[in-house]
Ligand SMILES: [Zn+2]
């Protein structure tokens with residue numbers, strides 16, 4: 620028997636559909652507005668240089684302070700709107716870190732870089748890997764912390780049962796993270812295993828909004844995307860306010876952020892790497908919307924292998940390639956990368972993405 624809907628019921632469904640559609644459109648508009656605001660927040664400072672007094676430039680000082688470029692004022696008072704010597708030095712440091720023309724002015728290129736979403740981890744981290752090889756740009760956290768476990772090393776990871784997002788399936792998220800972990804385990808002798816025991820997992824992953832109790836509050840759509848902590852803390856937090864994407868073909872939002880790119884970056888922090896100055900490295904601190912940057916570069920591989928060593932053998936093409944165990948052997952790093960490409964099959968060339976994470980002692 621064919622059941623026809625009651626006309627009053629179908630009207631109710633139509634009404635609910637229209638309401639849902641309107642609220643969806645409103646949320647898209649709202650997201651767009653927040654995004655535009657983010658891009659324009661520092662736009663009016665274009666051309667500012669030392670000696671200028673511009674209303675609101677204290678916010679830019681707070682931004683540079685947040686990411687490690689500008690120390691707090693002597694007496695811990697609030698920042699002023701004067702473009703002083705300290706700000707000029709901070710702008711110089713920022714331009715150097717991001718490979719921008721060194722102008723010491725707030726030029727359009729510098730301000731555009733600040734508008735790109737990024738990792739919450741500060742950039743100004745001491746402890747470079749090497750002072751003898753100028754081509755090396757990877758950086759450790761202060762004290763060079765790393766995971767210490769019996770070999771062969773296995774680290775477990777788990778997703779928070781309480782802090783998740785509802786518009787993506789847990790299965791899709793788990794697949795993305797499995798892939799992200801494998802990018803690192805392909806080049807260092809560490810096995811990552813998912814476990815359901817969140818309380819005892821080495822690495823604990825969750826989505827959080829605003830202030831979530833670790834002193835590193837998230838800031839809503841874009842801005843800071845995620846943060847994680849240096850070894851052996853194990854926390855990896857993503858901003859639940861972002862529009863996370865596991866597949867851009869299924870996610871039309873202009874402000875969508877590629878989850879795998881952010882996951883690969885944050886796992887790098889969890890393993891002990893800080894931000895790199897190499898623009899296509901996964902450890903570069905910023906990531907544009909709708910961009911993917913998931914392929915480890917030589918810089919990333921050399922950095923992580925200098926902490927954990929390399930795998931004793933790597934498959935390259937159809938042959939088994941023995942690899943030097945030297946932690947800083949560039950050839951080994953390149954072999955590892957080629958091996959990674961082999962694992963991916965006909966993979967695409969690395970795509971630049973800007974990411975921002977904080978390490979915590981920040982992300
Ligand atoms: Zn957090």
Ligand SMILES: [Zn+2]
Pocket residue numbers: 738739740884888894904974975976977978982
């Ligand atoms: Zn980061």
